[in-house]
Amino acid sequence: MQTVVIYLDYLCPFAWRGLELAYVAAPQLGLDLTLRHYSLEQGNHPENAGRPRHTPAWKLAEQPLESSPSLRAFLASHAARQQGKAAHLRFALELFRLHHQDKRPLDEDQTLVEAVGRAGLDLERFMADLEDEESRRLELATDLEVAGELGVFGTPTFVLPSGDAAYLRFTQLTTEPELAVNLWELFTAVLENGAHIETIKRPRW
Numbered sequence: 153m154q155t156v157v158i159y160l161d162y163l164c165p166f167a168w169r170g171l172e173l174a175y176v177a178a179p180q181l182g183l184d185l186t187l188r189h190y191s192l193e194q195g196n197h198p199e200n201a202g203r204p205r206h207t208p209a210w211k212l213a214e215q216p217l218e219s220s221p222s223l224r225a226f227l228a229s230h231a232a233r234q235q236g237k238a239a240h241l242r243f244a245l246e247l248f249r250l251h252h253q254d255k256r257p258l259d260e261d262q263t264l265v266e267a268v269g270r271a272g273l274d275l276e277r278f279m280a281d282l283e284d285e286e287s288r289r290l291e292l293a294t295d296l297e298v299a300g301e302l303g304v305f306g307t308p309t310f311v312l313p314s315g316d317a318a319y320l321r322f323t324q325l326t327t328e329p330e331l332a333v334n335l336w337e338l339f340t341a342v343l344e345n346g347a348h349i350e351t352i353k354r355p356r357w
Contacts, residue, residue: 156183157311159190159304160244162225162258168248169322170308175245176332186237187244189226189292190299190307206300213293217259225251225258227288228267231281235273242271316343 158174160167171187178185191212194200199210217223225247232243247267250256256263268278282288302311306319320339326332342349 167307
């Protein structure tokens with residue numbers, strides 16, 4: 153198995169599509185997916201403008217719950233992580249689908265509870281872990297610090313076993329296994345190529 157770390161933000165539709173693609177390709181390619189968090193809100197906050205990403209002035213993990221549309225989702229994601237990597241992955245997929253397919257708000261408990269049910273997690277344990285807010289905030293802060301040190305600026309960012317890392321935007325949802333595998337192999341081939349290709353960007357009209 154090859155471990156691939158994926159940095160995600162539940163607000164981001166590109167992160168959702170990237171995770172869905174990796175999830176479909178993983179069994180075919182022997183990928184072990186590890187989920188981590190990066191906050192677009194923190195990265196783009198005016199108080200952090202011009203500052204190194206690893207030393208932000210405004211930190212999401214320190215903000216009141218009601219001040220951010222994504223903070224509750226991040227804390228819930230860490231609560232789901234307490235039930236294991238596989239459970240965390242299922243929860244993340246279901247929360248993304250509820251928000252981006254079903255247009256459900258991220259910061260409502262009903263959305264989180266439904267994601268738990270769809271993912272097959274233990275709801276009682278999940279709620280107990282979510283109520284341990286101090287621990288979940290510390291875990292989130294650690295994820296965001298590591299993301300900052302890595303230089304993550306967008307989601308999804310994939311970190312390959314080789315250590316190569318890159319952000320890639322997927323404009324379409326890909327759930328067909330053969331196509332997902334082809335796209336993943338194309339992406340990794342570009343990323344690991346000895347030419348050290350850094351940017352490919354289509355023009356916009």
